[in-house]
Amino acid sequence: MAEEVFKSYLTCGVCFETFKDPVSLGCCHNFCQGCLQSFWEKAEHKNCPTCRRKSSKESLFVNFGLQELVNNYAGRQRADPPESKAVCTHTQDLKWCVEQQRVVCLVCDQQVHGLTLVPLEDEVRNWKGLLKPELQTLERRRDAYLEIDKTYENMAKHCKNQLGETKKQIKAEFEQLHKFLTQEEEDRMAALKEEGKQKRETIFMEKENIQEQVSSLSELISAVEQDLPLKDNAAFLTIPRDLWLGSGPQVLSGGLVDVAKHLGNLSFRVWEKMRERIQFTPVILDPNTASNRVVISKDLTSARHMTKRQDNPDNPERFLEYSNFLGSEGFTSGRHSWEVEVGDHPHWLIGVAKETVDRKGEVWASPENGFWCLIHHNGGYGNGSREKLYLKRNPERIRVLLDYGGGEVSFYDTEGNVSLCSYRCAFSEKIFPFFSVWAAGEAQTRDVMVCGV
Numbered sequence: 001m002a003e004e005v006f007k008s009y010l011t012c013g014v015c016f017e018t019f020k021d022p023v024s025l026g027c028c029h030n031f032c033q034g035c036l037q038s039f040w041e042k043a044e045h046k047n048c049p050t051c052r053r054k055s056s057k058e059s060l061f062v063n064f065g066l067q068e069l070v071n072n073y074a075g076r077q078r079a080d081p082p083e084s085k086a087v088c089t090h091t092q093d094l095k096w097c098v099e100q101q102r103v104v105c106l107v108c109d110q111q112v113h114g115l116t117l118v119p120l121e122d123e124v125r126n127w128k129g130l131l132k133p134e135l136q137t138l139e140r141r142r143d144a145y146l147e148i149d150k151t152y153e154n155m156a157k158h159c160k161n162q163l164g165e166t167k168k169q170i171k172a173e174f175e176q177l178h179k180f181l182t183q184e185e186e187d188r189m190a191a192l193k194e195e196g197k198q199k200r201e202t203i204f205m206e207k208e209n210i211q212e213q214v215s216s217l218s219e220l221i222s223a224v225e226q227d228l229p230l231k232d233n234a235a236f237l238t239i240p241r242d243l244w245l246g247s248g249p250q251v252l253s254g255g256l257v258d259v260a261k262h263l264g265n266l267s268f269r270v271w272e273k274m275r276e277r278i279q280f281t282p283v284i285l286d287p288n289t290a291s292n293r294v295v296i297s298k299d300l301t302s303a304r305h306m307t308k309r310q311d312n313p314d315n316p317e318r319f320l321e322y323s324n325f326l327g328s329e330g331f332t333s334g335r336h337s338w339e340v341e342v343g344d345h346p347h348w349l350i351g352v353a354k355e356t357v358d359r360k361g362e363v364w365a366s367p368e369n370g371f372w373c374l375i376h377h378n379g380g381y382g383n384g385s386r387e388k389l390y391l392k393r394n395p396e397r398i399r400v401l402l403d404y405g406g407g408e409v410s411f412y413d414t415e416g417n418v419s420l421c422s423y424r425c426a427f428s429e430k431i432f433p434f435f436s437v438w439a440a441g442e443a444q445t446r447d448v449m450v451c452g453v
Contacts, residue, residue: 010070010102013050014039018074022066027053028101030066051130066100096123154313169298180277184270192262199257206252213249283327283338283433283450288317289359290325294437300328302449305347305439320360327433327450330355336402338433339414339452342376343396343445347438349373350398350448351384352409355430371434372423374398374411383421391420397451404431 010018014035021033029050031039040046048055095117097104103120285303287296292309296302305323312318319325340350349365351373358369365371366384374389375382381389395413398420402409410422437448 010066010073019066019070022063022070023060024063024066024101025053025055025060027051027055028098030063030101033062036060052134069100069102094120096120151314154311155315158313165298177274180274181270184273188262188266192257195257195262199255202252203255206255210249280452281338281450282336282452284329285435285450286317286326286328288315289319291319291321291323293323294325296325297447301451302447303435303437304447305437307439316359318359321362322436323438324349324359324434324436326353326435330430330432331402331404332430333404335404335406337399338450339397339399340435341397341445341449341451344394344443345376345437345440345445345448346379346443347377347440348448349375349434349436350400350411351434352400352402352431353434355432365434365436367423367425372409372425373434373436374421377438381420383423389421392418395420400433402431 012019012022012032012035013029014031017032019030019032022030023033023036024030025048027048027050029048031049036049039049046055047053094103094105096102096119098116098118100115104115104117106117281301285296285300287300290296290303290312292312293306294303295306295310303325314320342348342350349371351365351371353365353372354370357363357371363369364384365373365375366386371384373384375384381391383389391413393413393415395415395418397414399412399414399417400409401412404427407426408422408424411420412418413420433450435448440446
């Protein structure tokens with residue numbers, strides 16, 4: 001028992017090994033010199049790793065007494081095999097040595113004269129007092145882990161719902177594509193069938209005409225070969241002269257199926273027709289960033305404000321306050337443009353934001369905080385610098401132009417391409433399309449929608 005206690009007080013509180021070059025702080029806690037230096041290099045402040053009391057290099061001194069104890073202990077470990085170690089059973093005679101910061105036995109250890117010894121219970125009580133703040137810190141850390149564990153549970157449920165909904169959406173999209181392709185196939189097969197029918201009818205009619213010509217010519221040939229033995233001379237004179245004066249017959253052109261018309265660039269022409277039915281949106285909204293006051297449409301192109309908070313997990317990407325959300329793709333170069341249909345919606349913010357903006361606090365959407373926006377609120381317009389904008393009309397569709405390399409964000413009213421406002425900034429990180437939509441009130445437009453340019 002005493003041997004184990006003695007060994008524990010020769011153990012560094014950082015590396016949990018026997019001291020190497022032990023040093024002491026002003027708070028009387030001891031550590032390996034190398035361990036303490038490494039700990040201080042990683043920590044923000046030079047505090048004691050055990051009691052967190054403020055310390056400094058000036059208060060650090062080499063503990064030669066403790067080094068001697070470590071050397072004696074190491075020598076004794078080498079001299080005595082583990083099975084021959086004596087076990088101290090004098091539990092009533094244990095004291096705490098203040099100078100050496102260790103438990104001593106008054107019976108076994110005779111080299112304690114002149115040292116300050118205090119009851120072990122008092123030292124334990126003091127240690128518990130020092131550990132209380134640490135326990136509170138550990139409790140707070142435990143609570144934080146429990147909160148994160150709860151967040152992961154919500155994320156797992158939300159992820160499951162997302163998988164189900166996304167699967168339905170993908171299936172619905174492909175069903176529409178399959179339906180379009182099936183209809184297109186049926187239409188083209190019907191066109192091919194109709195052309196085949198027309199070609200067959202044309203060929204049949206031409207064949208009938210040819211057969212009539214062959215019959216008439218055969219009759220004329222027979223009459224001439226028999227020295228014109230016709231009973232009715234008048235009937236002979238009525239035979240069309242083109243039978244012997246006309247040119248020879250010709251095969252009608254275009255009698256075959258126009259295969260090139262049906263097969264030429266078939267896939268490309270079907271794709272072009274499909275393109276007319278499918279709209280491309282340059283910015284796709286990211287539902288994982290939307291605050292619980294926002295609902296993103298299933299096609300990820302529009303959003304609306306909800307009075308009731310949605311039950312979404314507090315994942316790191318999500319905005320916690322206001323009604324903010326981002327586009328799914330960020331930009332680190334180039335020029336980009338997209339348009340947003342706002343109609344008569346009375347409260348919205350449209351622009352761009354840095355990837356590292358604060359998504360959990362109540363932060364004003366200003367350039368200083370990483371937002372560059374056009375703002376419409378309470379019937380007026382402004383920018384993130386709290387400057388009012390006086391517009392001639394209420395724009396119903398806003399065009400956003402981002403020139404990353406040129407360091408500029410501009411906003412235009414698409415009606416007449418009128419400039420509304422612009423920002424100049426040297427971008428240094430990924431920039432995302434940014435949106436915020438509030439309650440629509442009495443407005444007819446409920447959703448803010450991203451459109452193609």
